[in-house]
Structure formats: structure tokens, C-alpha cells
Amino acid sequence: MEIEVRYFATFRKNNINKETMIFIDEATVGDVLKQAGIEEKEVAILLVNGIKVNQIKKLSHGDIVSLFPPVGGG
Amino acid sequence: MFGYNGKVLRINLKTRQIATEALNMEDAEKFIGGRGLGTKMMMDEVDPQVDPLSPENKLLIVTGPMTGNPVATGGRYMVVTKSPLSGTIASSNSGGKWGAELKFAGFDVIIFEDKADSPVYLSIEDDKVELLPADDLWGTTVSNVTKKMQERHAKGCKVMTIGPAGENLSLIAAIMNDEDRAAGRSGVGAVMGSKNLKAIVVKGSGKPPVFDKDIINEMNKVQLAKIKANGVTGQGLPTYGTAVLVNILNELGSLPTNNFQLSQFAAADDIGGEKLAENYLIKNTACYRCPIACGRYVRIGDQEGGGPEYETLWAFGSDCGINDLDAIIKANHWCNEMGLDTISAGSTIAAAIELKEKGYIKEDELDGLKLEFGNGTDIIEWTKRMGYRQGLGNKMAEGSYRLAESYGVPEFSMTVKKLELPAYDPRGVQGQGLQYATTNRGGCHVRGYLISPEVLGMPEQLDRFATEGKETWTKIFQDLTAVIDSLGVCLFTSFALGAPDYADMYNAISGTHHTAESILQVGERIWNIEKMFNLKAGILPDQDTLPERLLHEPIAEGPSKGWVHKLDEMLPKYYEVRGWSAEGMPTEEKLKELGL
Ligand code: SF4
Numbered sequence: 001m002e003i004e005v006r007y008f009a010t011f012r013k014n015n016i017n018k019e020t021m022i023f024i025d026e027a028t029v030g031d032v033l034k035q036a037g038i039e040e041k042e043v044a045i046l047l048v049n050g051i052k053v054n055q056i057k058k059l060s061h062g063d064i065v066s067l068f069p070p071v072g073g074g
Numbered sequence: 075m076f077g078y079n080g081k082v083l084r085i086n087l088k089t090r091q092i093a094t095e096a097l098n099m100e101d102a103e104k105f106i107g108g109r110g111l112g113t114k115m116m117m118d119e120v121d122p123q124v125d126p127l128s129p130e131n132k133l134l135i136v137t138g139p140m141t142g143n144p145v146a147t148g149g150r151y152m153v154v155t156k157s158p159l160s161g162t163i164a165s166s167n168s169g170g171k172w173g174a175e176l177k178f179a180g181f182d183v184i185i186f187e188d189k190a191d192s193p194v195y196l197s198i199e200d201d202k203v204e205l206l207p208a209d210d211l212w213g214t215t216v217s218n219v220t221k222k223m224q225e226r227h228a229k230g231c232k233v234m235t236i237g238p239a240g241e242n243l244s245l246i247a248a249i250m251n252d253e254d255r256a257a258g259r260s261g262v263g264a265v266m267g268s269k270n271l272k273a274i275v276v277k278g279s280g281k282p283p284v285f286d287k288d289i290i291n292e293m294n295k296v297q298l299a300k301i302k303a304n305g306v307t308g309q310g311l312p313t314y315g316t317a318v319l320v321n322i323l324n325e326l327g328s329l330p331t332n333n334f335q336l337s338q339f340a341a342a343d344d345i346g347g348e349k350l351a352e353n354y355l356i357k358n359t360a361c362y363r364c365p366i367a368c369g370r371y372v373r374i375g376d377q378e379g380g381g382p383e384y385e386t387l388w389a390f391g392s393d394c395g396i397n398d399l400d401a402i403i404k405a406n407h408w409c410n411e412m413g414l415d416t417i418s419a420g421s422t423i424a425a426a427i428e429l430k431e432k433g434y435i436k437e438d439e440l441d442g443l444k445l446e447f448g449n450g451t452d453i454i455e456w457t458k459r460m461g462y463r464q465g466l467g468n469k470m471a472e473g474s475y476r477l478a479e480s481y482g483v484p485e486f487s488m489t490v491k492k493l494e495l496p497a498y499d500p501r502g503v504q505g506q507g508l509q510y511a512t513t514n515r516g517g518c519h520v521r522g523y524l525i526s527p528e529v530l531g532m533p534e535q536l537d538r539f540a541t542e543g544k545e546t547w548t549k550i551f552q553d554l555t556a557v558i559d560s561l562g563v564c565l566f567t568s569f570a571l572g573a574p575d576y577a578d579m580y581n582a583i584s585g586t587h588h589t590a591e592s593i594l595q596v597g598e599r600i601w602n603i604e605k606m607f608n609l610k611a612g613i614l615p616d617q618d619t620l621p622e623r624l625l626h627e628p629i630a631e632g633p634s635k636g637w638v639h640k641l642d643e644m645l646p647k648y649y650e651v652r653g654w655s656a657e658g659m660p661t662e663e664k665l666k667e668l669g670l
Binding site for chain 2: 006008009010012017044045047049050051052066068069070071072073074
């Protein structure tokens with residue numbers, strides 16, 4: 001299955017804003033983080049399709065994962 | 075009590091009489107300073123039914139006990155008056171260095187009464203206070219006035235001024251200080267303009283007395299460590315400023331787009347904090363004694379200056395469907411030069427675009443300019459026209475409510491109590507919506523920033539769609555914010571600090587004996603006196619509401635799809651936790667309990 005991963009703020013490395021990750025079997029948000037090389041404690045806002053989740057959340061084909069470090073304040 | 079100078083400067087602009095009075099310390103104890111004390115003074119001195127642009131309204135500049143003192147962000151002041159935009163009490167907060175300088179000059183408060191016969195400005199150099207002619211400054215922009223004042227007056231003087239928008243009595247005019255810091259909201263710039271007062275230049279050489287330096291040092295060590303350790307105040311705001319919120323709210327499907335017709339903007343990333351940092355940012359900047367430094371200093375072409383905040387990127391950006399960051403940065407610059415509130419200005423353009431698209435505004439009103447969602451070509455020109463009241467800009471200068479009302483369709487104005495809503499679609503953040511509906515000055519996010527728990531997860535994560543318990547969160551946030559605004563520190567410290575810290579701060583500087591509980595009660599007192607001012611001004615609880623669109627039109631797409639705001643469910647519970655009647659009026663008992 002294909003998952004779109006969106007990176008924001010300091011998670012944007014080498015100008016990569018988003019990428020598609022392909023998983024053969026089931027995958028969780030934790031697997032996405034592992035593949036992205038980001039530790040869960042670095043993530044302040046973790047969204048799947050715009051809804052806040054934690055890393056045990058199971059993913060489905062086509063899901064969008066958005067990752068933000070601690071930012072905000074308006 | 076320490077931390078205050080104990081002095082009020084009273085200026086009658088008509089008679090040109092300048093008097094110094096003692097600050098009423100009993101009131102200072104009950105209302106702290108800034109927003110609280112200013113509202114108490116307005117209650118005592120001004121009939122709430124006054125026409126806000128008449129000489130009978132007063133313009134108060136009120137510092138807090140922390141302003142100019144050695145605490146984190148201790149440099150803020152409040153402009154308190156009756157708002158010509160909303161008819162409510164107005165208290166607009168600003169940072170920069172101006173407020174601290176007023177304290178160094180030996181004053182806590184300035185009260186302006188009546189109206190000058192011709193344009194004047196006030197010069198303060200410690201106890202030398204003069205009203206001087208401002209004919210040569212009238213009609214000119216904020217940077218021009220600032221430069222002239224700095225050439226003419228003492229080295230290091232700080233300048234507060236209105237731009238052409240305030241002079242032309244635009245109801246969305248701001249008061250600017252230190253060039254790009256704004257007491258932005260509620261049209262306070264128009265009140266200053268109505269008094270023929272162009273600027274206040276101040277230079278001081280003193281320091282307010284403080285309670286105990288050792289206790290202050292200890293308190294600062296603890297609080298600065300908390301600010302540094304907090305992800306938002308320690309890293310997020312310094313690196314990206316507030317602008318980084320564009321993408322967050324967009325990903326949540328709560329970024330108002332095309333005048334709140336949509337809640338996601340396909341091109342959000344083009345106007346986000348990341349793009350701003352990548353392509354325009356030169357450095358971050360800080361207000362007086364601020365360890366956070368969220369300010370943006372940007373370059374565009376050969377022009378440098380203060381950059382847009384999140385709210386501005388939204389108002390001129392997604393709310394107008396515009397992804398042209400160059401144009402937004404320039405529009406922000408022109409708001410600063412004209413002295414316009416960027417939220418109200420951008421949001422009024424957005425409303426105008428919808429009115430044009432729906433056929434209410436006719437082509438021949440546009441003087442050939444474009445007014446279309448997604449077209450950034452003329453937003454700079456519209457901004458100037460609002461400031462100068464030219465063409466359709468004359469109607470837009472009155473804000474979106476009066477603009478839409480003039481075409482018979484006020485429902486296209488996204489306002490609460492005629493003040494333009496900020497950049498969070500409340501259908502996707504229910505607590506923030508309750509906050510908007512109940513805020514004493516109208517559609518405002520900085521009277522209780524529920525986004526903190528509902529989106530950022532601080533101090534704990536709340537379900538943003540839930541209504542349960544939000545009334546209590548709203549009340550506590552509103553009361554605490556009233557304290558922060560009255561102390562004279564920045565609301566952004568509250569990501570890292572809580573009520574016990576603000577009590578510690580006040581105790582260390584002023585020698586008070588507050589606890590978290592007692593200081594929150596002061597906040598509640600301030601909230602209630604503001605409410606009482608509004609009620610006396612005729613702003614009744616029927617105005618504790620949201621635009622029809624947000625109550626009845628479900629969000630069409632994205633992660634917040636299907637949601638409307640459930641104000642009906644929440645409002646009665648809110649009145650109950652406030653200890654008010656079911657009709658939303660403070661009860662006799664409540665007022666007595668608060669010593670009002
Ligand atoms: S956090 Fe930002 S707005 Fe607040 S005092 Fe610091 S620089 Fe000014």
C-alpha cells in the first residue's frame with residue numbers, strides 16, 4: 001500500500017516536503033517514522049488524514065501522514 | 075506596591091492642559107494594570123454609550139507592572155478605549171520597546187481627553203512633556219513619522235503613531251509603535267485620529283522600583299529555563315515565528331479559505347512559514363526583554379522590514395485564495411505603513427471578493443482593479459485605498475460588517491461583534507469557536523487561545539471536535555489571559571508558563587502575595603468588568619454568537635468535513651461556569667463576589 005508522508009518545519013530535509021512510502025504488509029505510523037528516521041518524541045503533531053493519532057495507529061492505502069516538530073503559537 | 079511608577083499623565087487635547095496625577099493604587103491592586111486597570115478607568119471616566127469617535131471618548135495608554143521591568147517579555151502595553159468598530163470595550167496590546175520606554179520616563183498611564191483643534195503630537199522626555207504641532211506629519215506614513223521623530227528628538231526615543239488610516243478614521247485602523255509593532259485590533263487608530271493626535275514620542279532615563287532583586291533573579295532563572303525547554307517558545311517560535319501555523323491548520327482542515335467558504339487551501343504551502351523562512355527571512359526579532367523572538371525580519375527585492383505573521387498570511391493569503399507570497403508580504407508592509415489591522419484588512423478584502431463574485435459589488439465600483447479569489451495583483455492597491463478611503467476602499471475602510479451590510483447582506487461578513495475573525499475555522503476547533511463568540515471585544519483569538527490545547531496539545535491534548543468541558547477551559551483561558559494582558563507581558567509566554575508562574579512574577583516584582591487561585595480571580599474580575607462595560611454600551615448577549623455560515627453550513631471537504639459549530643450546546647454551559655444568568659448576564663452575587 002502507498003502512504004503519503006508530509007514533512008513540515010525542521011522535518012524538511014534536503015527540500016523534501018513529501019514522499020510516498022510503499023509498504024507490502026500492514027504498517028503503522030511507527031513504521032513510517034522509522035523509515036523517515038524520526039523518533040516519536042521529536043514529533044509534536046502527528047496526523048493521519050488531518051486527525052491526531054499516535055504511533056500505534058494502523059495505516060490504510062492512500063492515507064496521508066503529516067509530521068510536525070514542536071511549533072506553533074499564533 | 076512596587077513595579078509601578080505611581081503616575082498618570084492626563085492630557086486634555088483641547089485645552090492643551092497637561093497634568094500629572096497619582097495612580098489609584100487600590101485600583102491597581104484590584105485590576106493589576108494594562109487591560110484590567112484601563113477598563114476600570116474607562117468605566118469610571120467614560121459613559122459606555124459614548125460615540126467612540128467623539129471628543130467625549132477617551133484614549134488610554136496603559137502599561138502593566140511588568141512593563142519595563144526585568145521579567146521575560148516585560149515590555150507590553152495596552153491601548154484601552156471604546157471601539158468604533160464593535161462598540162465594545164477595546165483593549166489592543168502591543169510589544170516592541172515603546173511601552174517599556176514610557177515606564178522609564180516615569181509614567182504608568184496616559185489619558186487623552188477631548189480633541190485637538192489641529193494635528194498635534196505628544197513628546198515625553200522624562201518629566202518634560204509637551205504637545206507639539208504635527209501638521210507636517212499629518213497625511214504621512216508610519217515609517218516617515220518614525221524617522222522624522224527620531225531625527226528631531228532624543229537619541230533612542232521610541233515612536234508610536236497612526237498612519238493615514240487612523241487619520242481617515244478607518245474603523246480598522248491600528249496604532250503602530252517601533253514601526254512594525256501594532257496595537258492592531260478594534261479600530262483604536264481611528265480613535266487616536268479622531269482626536270487629531272498623530273504620534274507619541276517617548277524617551278526615559280529612569281527605572282520603575284522593584285520589590286526584591288534576589289527573588290526576581292531566582293524567579294527569572296526558573297521561568298527562562300521553562301521558556302527555553304518548551305518546544306514552542308524554545309524552538310518553534312524563534313525559528314519559524316507564528317507563520318508555521320499555516321500548514322498545521324491546513325492539514326487539519328481548519329484554515330479558513332475564500333472568506334470561510336472552504337477550510338483547506340490547496341496552495342497553503344506556498345504561503346507557509348517554511349516558505350517564508352526559506353525565501354525571505356533575514357533574521358528573527360524580539361520585543362523588549364523577550365527570549366522568544368518570534369518577530370520576522372524579511373527582505374523582498376531591495377526592501378527590508380517586518381514580515382507577516384500567521385494571521386496576515388492567512389488574511390491576505392488563503393482567506394483571499396491568494397498564494398502569491400510576494401504580494402502578501404507587500405500588503406503586510408502597506409498595512410504597517412497605513413496603520414491598518416492586517417486581520418481586519420485582509421478579511422475585509424476577502425468579504426469584498428465574495429460580494430463581488432455574488433454580484434453585490436458591481437464592476438464599475440472597482441476602477442478597473444481586480445477583486446477575485448486567487449488573484450493577488452491588486453491586494454496592495456486595495457490596502458492603500460482602504461487607508462486613504464479612495465473609491466470602494468472608502469466603504470472597505472469601515473470593516474467587512476459595514477461593507478456587507480451596505481449591500482444588505484451582513485451575513486457575508488465573518489465577524490463577531492463586527493470584529494473580523496482570525497485564522498482558525500471554529501467548526502474544526504469547537505472550543506476556539508466558543509471563545510470567539512464570548513470574547514468581550516468580538517472575534518478574537520488572543521483573549522483565550524484554545525488552539526493551544528485543541529491543536530498544539532498544550533498543556534494537554536483535547537479533542538478539537540468535542541464540546542464537553544470546553545466551557546471550563548474557555549473560562550480559565552480567558553481569565554488567565556486577562557491577567558497576562560494586565561501584567562504587561564506577552565501571551566506567548568503562556569505556552570511555557572502557567573497561573574502559578576504569573577503569580578510568582580507579580581509577587582517578585584510588585585511584592586504582592588498572589589497565588590494561582592487569587593490571580594485567576596483577578597482575571598475573572600477583569601472579564602466581568604469588561605462585560606459590564608459592554609452591557610452598559612448596549613452590546614447584549616444576543617451578540618455572543620458566530621456568523622451564520624459557521625453555525626449552519628457544514629464544512630464541505632477535508633479532515634473537518636461535516637462539522638458546524640455547536641454553539642447552542644456550549645453557550646448555556648459557558649454562562650453557567652461563569653456564574654451568570656441563563657441569559658448571559660453577570661448576576662448580582664457574581665459581581666459582589668468579585669468586588670465589582
Ligand atoms: S514572543 Fe514575539 S510578540 Fe511576544 S514579546 Fe517576544 S517577540 Fe514580541
